[in-house]
Amino acid sequence: MTLMVEAKGLVKRYGERVVVNGLDLTVEEGEVLAIIGPNGAGKSTTLDMILGIKRPDAGSVMYWREDAKRQIGVQLQATPFFPGYTALENLRMFAVFYGLRPTNAELMEHLKRLNLHEAAHIDASRLSGGQQKKLAIAMALLHRPKLLFLDEPTAALDPRARREIRELIRTLAEAGTSIVLTSHDMEEVHKAATKVVLINRGKIAASGTPDELLAQFGVQDLEELYIKLTESIEEEPALGAVYSGGGSL
Numbered sequence: 405m406t407l408m409v410e411a412k413g414l415v416k417r418y419g420e421r422v423v424v425n426g427l428d429l430t431v432e433e434g435e436v437l438a439i440i441g442p443n444g445a446g447k448s449t450t451l452d453m454i455l456g457i458k459r460p461d462a463g464s465v466m467y468w469r470e471d472a473k474r475q476i477g478v479q480l481q482a483t484p485f486f487p488g489y490t491a492l493e494n495l496r497m498f499a500v501f502y503g504l505r506p507t508n509a510e511l512m513e514h515l516k517r518l519n520l521h522e523a524a525h526i527d528a529s530r531l532s533g534g535q536q537k538k539l540a541i542a543m544a545l546l547h548r549p550k551l552l553f554l555d556e557p558t559a560a561l562d563p564r565a566r567r568e569i570r571e572l573i574r575t576l577a578e579a580g581t582s583i584v585l586t587s588h589d590m591e592e593v594h595k596a597a598t599k600v601v602l603i604n605r606g607k608i609a610a611s612g613t614p615d616e617l618l619a620q621f622g623v624q625d626l627e628e629l630y631i632k633l634t635e636s637i638e639e640e641p642a643l644g645a646v647y648s649g650g651g652s653l
């Protein structure tokens with residue numbers, strides 16, 4: 405088993421507020437790890453610290469190799485497209501950033517993988533929300549990363565597009581790509597993820613395969629688990645004390 409990422413004791417504070425509180429996380433090769441949790445739980449902040457976008461106040465992040473960042477693909481919630489340029493042109497610009505020189509035919513093939521080829525010649529800023537999301541994912545995949553981060557990859561997508569992205573995730577994982585994703589769609593997480601980490605108030609409330617979690621907590625599905633664990637932590641006053649300053653989250 406190769407560990408692709410090992411994050412230990414991650415802490416992030418904003419003023420007196422601790423939004424990520426001593427979080428440990430590992431990503432194994434070929435794993436599809438879903439990070440779930442309420443709005444504001446600290447999921448994106450955790451991803452940002454793992455990616456080096458935000459500096460942790462404590463803790464460490466180790467990758468499987470020193471030059472790992474060349475082999476990482478990232479789709480964040482907001483993607484800065486270049487307006488005035490088509491989807492294809494945007495894709496080409498990102499390819500150049502990665503040091504690649506793909507032909508038009510290769511780029512079209514890449515767009516086709518995401519069922520986005522018909523939008524190739526549309527200005528990126530005029531694409532629908534779902535098409536923009538797909539373009540962001542296409543950009544993250546251009547250099548065939550070994551490790552892929554997807555922050556809410558299926559939010560704003562219609563059911564067919566969701567299924568396409570889920571199938572793409574499965575195909576990538578089968579080919580050995582490790583994937584870390586966040587999602588609020590529990591059914592989808594159950595279908596796509598090999599491991600689930602539930603974050604609540606900056607801490608890990610549960611972690612395991614979807615089936616392990618259902619058995620461990622005696623619930624029917626991940627939505628029930630989510631409701632159960634996010635409720636129970638809010639009700640438990642002792643856990644509130646771990647947040648410095650006592651500020652509400």
Ligand SMILES: Nc1ncnc2c1ncn2[C@@H]1O[C@H](COP(=O)(O)OP(=O)(O)OP(=O)(O)O)[C@@H](O)[C@H]1O
Pocket residue numbers: 418423441442443444445446447448449450653
């Ligand atoms: N720059 C900042 N300054 C102050 N607070 C911040 C900053 N960035 C994030 N936060 C706060 O940190 C907390 C965690 O935010 P984060 O974006 O990690 O949550 P999340 O779990 O990804 O939520 P969502 O599901 O809504 O995307 C939130 O309460 C947010 O308001």
